[in-house]
Amino acid sequence: xxxxVLYTGKGGVGKTTLSAAAAVAAAERGRRTxxxxxxxxxxxxxxxxxxxxPGSPQRLADRLWVxxxxxxxxxxxxxxxxxxxxxxxxxxxxxxxxxxxxxxVLPGAEEVLSLLEVxxxxxxxxxxxxxxxxxxxxxxxxLLALPEALDWYMRRIWPFERRVVSxxxxxxSKAARMPMPDSGVLDAVERLHHDLGQVRxxxxxxxxxxxxxxxxxxxxxxxxxxxxTSLSLYGxxxxxxxxxxxxxxxxxxxxxxxxxxQQERLRSARxxxxxxxxxxxxxxxxxxxxxxDLAALAEDVYPQGDPLALPxxxxxxxxxxxxxQIVLVLRLPLAVKGDVDLAERGNELIVTVGSYxxxxxxxxxxxxxxxxxxxxxxxxxxVRFLPRDGGRRS
Ligand SMILES: Nc1ncnc2c1ncn2[C@@H]1O[C@H](COP(=O)(O)OP(=O)(O)OP(=O)(O)O)[C@@H](O)[C@H]1O
Ligand SMILES: [Mg+2]
Numbered sequence: 001x002x003x004x005v006l007y008t009g010k011g012g013v014g015k016t017t018l019s020a021a022a023a024v025a026a027a028e029r030g031r032r033t034x035x036x037x038x039x040x041x042x043x044x045x046x047x048x049x050x051x052x053x054p055g056s057p058q059r060l061a062d063r064l065w066v067x068x069x070x071x072x073x074x075x076x077x078x079x080x081x082x083x084x085x086x087x088x089x090x091x092x093x094x095x096x097x098x099x100x101x102x103x104x105v106l107p108g109a110e111e112v113l114s115l116l117e118v119x120x121x122x123x124x125x126x127x128x129x130x131x132x133x134x135x136x137x138x139x140x141x142x143l144l145a146l147p148e149a150l151d152w153y154m155r156r157i158w159p160f161e162r163r164v165v166s167x168x169x170x171x172x173s174k175a176a177r178m179p180m181p182d183s184g185v186l187d188a189v190e191r192l193h194h195d196l197g198q199v200r201x202x203x204x205x206x207x208x209x210x211x212x213x214x215x216x217x218x219x220x221x222x223x224x225x226x227x228x229t230s231l232s233l234y235g236x237x238x239x240x241x242x243x244x245x246x247x248x249x250x251x252x253x254x255x256x257x258x259x260x261x262q263q264e265r266l267r268s269a270r271x272x273x274x275x276x277x278x279x280x281x282x283x284x285x286x287x288x289x290x291x292x293d294l295a296a297l298a299e300d301v302y303p304q305g306d307p308l309a310l311p312x313x314x315x316x317x318x319x320x321x322x323x324x325q326i327v328l329v330l331r332l333p334l335a336v337k338g339d340v341d342l343a344e345r346g347n348e349l350i351v352t353v354g355s356y357x358x359x360x361x362x363x364x365x366x367x368x369x370x371x372x373x374x375x376x377x378x379x380x381x382x383v384r385f386l387p388r389d390g391g392r393r394s
Contacts, residue, residue, distance in 0.1 A: 002122040003031075003308060007242075008227070009213030010135040010220050014244035014323040017288055017297075018213055018281065019133035020047045020066075022307035024291050025298030026129050027064035029306055034065045034121055037133035040115040042068055044133055049290040054192040057121075061291060065127075067117075075114040080096045080188075111135050115199045122202055129308070206312065209239040210253065212276075218244050225272055229334050230356045240310045243285040271363050272334060277310060318361065326369060326385045328362075333379040340381065342374050349383065 007019045016037065023035035032273055037044040043067060045052035052058055055069040114132075121130050202208060210231055214224040224241065232239050243266055247259050270278050282303050288297050299305040317332040330354060332340065342354040347367055349360040369385035376382075 001205075001335070001378050002123060002125070003129045004118065004128050004132070004202060004208040005129065005307070006132045006134050006203070006210045006392060007213055008210060009136070010223050011136045013213045013220060014216050014242075014281070015213045016043045016047050016133045017294070018211075018242055018244065018301075019131050021288065021294040021298040021301070022063075023064060023066075023129075024048075024294040025132050025302065026131075027061060027309050028295060029308075030063065031128040031308070032063045032065075032126065033129045033131065034067060034119070034127045035131040035133065036067045036114070037134065038069045038071050038111060039133065040071075044068060048294070052184055065143055067121075069114040069117050071111070071114055074117065112196065115203070115253065116195050119195070119202050139324045176328060190203060204235045204237075206237075206313070206315065207256060209237045209310075209313065210242040212238060212273075214241060214269065215245050216262040216269065218265060221265055221269055221272070224269070225334050226354070228276065229332055229353055230275060230383075231359050232331050232333055233351060233356055235315065235317055235358075237313045238276050239313045241269065241276050242281055243269060243278055243280045244281040246280045247283050276313075276333075280390050317360075319365065322384075324387060325372065326366060328366070328383040328385065330381045330383075331379065332376070335376065335379060335381070337376050340376055342381070342383065344371055351381070 005022065007015045007022070009015050016039065019035055019037070023033045035044065042052060042054075045068065048060060048066060048167065050058075050060060050066065052066055052068045054068040057065040057067040059065050111134075118130055118132055121127060157208045210336040212227055214220045228238055228241075246262055246266070247255060249259055251255065266278065266280065279301050281297065284293075284297070288294055296305055303309040314331070318329045320327045320329055328349070330351065335353050339354050341350075343350040343352075347362045347364055351358050351360060367383055368388050370388050372384045372386040373384040374381065
């Protein structure tokens with residue numbers, strides 16, 4: 001199985017540099033490694049000191065490939081039909097074609113499609129490791145939740161809408177002079193939904209993990225904490241945090257001041273993110289660029305210099321049996337009671353943490369059970385279920 005590692009974090013903290021460093025080190029340790037990025041600024045190429053043409057993997061060294069995902073092209077391929085349809089609707093409503101084109105750009109769609117590219121690369125079996133240099137945190141998070149959100153929509157509303165739409169297409173188009181979506185559009189949406197479900201499967205499997213890149217600054221750390229909670233909410237495993245740009249000790253007052261402040265923040269990072277290991281990356285005297293610099297960096301950061309040496313982590317969601325009860329356990333590190341809300345709707349459990357929400361379809365095993373109680377302690381939510389018939393079976 002191909003291992004997948006995602007590096008995410010706030011803007012400018014070092015995601016691209018650390019993704020590239022991990023790739024170089026993994027390839028040197030004998031793994032066929034592909035490092036990918038969607039950044040239109042092409043900084044992955046800059047960090048590796050190579051010219052990268054977007055669209056396909058490019059070989060850099062033994063067992064090492066790099067790819068700049070050409071998100072525009074992917075967008076055209078899988079979303080083109082939908083976009084054309086939407087422009088049609090807008091222009092029939094009197095919107096000029098240039099504005100129509102701008103309005104049909106889905107925010108975040110390029111990132112989502114780049115995740116499809118990750119799934120495709122995993123499927124080829126050509127690589128032992130695929131590393132993705134992700135967009136800054138908030139964006140990525142929302143996107144990672146998308147397959148599931150879409151899943152809910154597709155199960156509930158879509159089949160109904162699709163029926164209505166096909167029944168109404170001809171009469172409505174005529175009456176409203178507005179193009180109705182044809183089957184190409186409907187198919188494109190269904191295909192995307194199916195694809196995203198598969199992406200989610202790849203990214204939440206036990207061969208995938210996410211790493212939080214941060215710097216020892218209070219604002220960055222606060223965001224990393226929130227990210228850890230919400231990644232767990234959505235079922236992604238975080239197996240490490242990398243604290244980048246840590247000042248080495250020195251004598252002058254300016255440096256001593258920073259070193260002290262950073263050490264304090266690193267201590268709180270370790271306390272807060274525990275049990276996620278926090279690795280430190282020194283602030284180097286120059287920008288790490290090129291294979292040699294990146295290899296040296298990884299050597300310094302990971303245990304035995306191996307980016308895959310971090311211990312595997314449990315999935316955030318699990319079921320435990322307790323007598324005749326079943327307990328659904330959802331790890332929500334750092335979440336506090338006031339932030340978490342739980343609701344039951346049919347066979348679904350809706351968990352809200354701050355501004356993030358997950359609709360969990362209850363596993364088959366729980367469908368004949370009812371919620372008997374729920375609690376949150378030490379960053380773990382436990383929902384207790386009892387059999388509906390009180391445990392007696394005739
Ligand atoms: N440990 C380090 N020591 C010195 N310079 C570093 C270190 N880590 C990163 N840098 C430099 O910091 C800058 C930002 O790093 P990088 O591009 O990897 O961040 P990023 O998180 O990918 O940014 P963006 O959010 O813009 O994609 C680069 O110039 C990089 O060379
Ligand atoms: Mg970057």
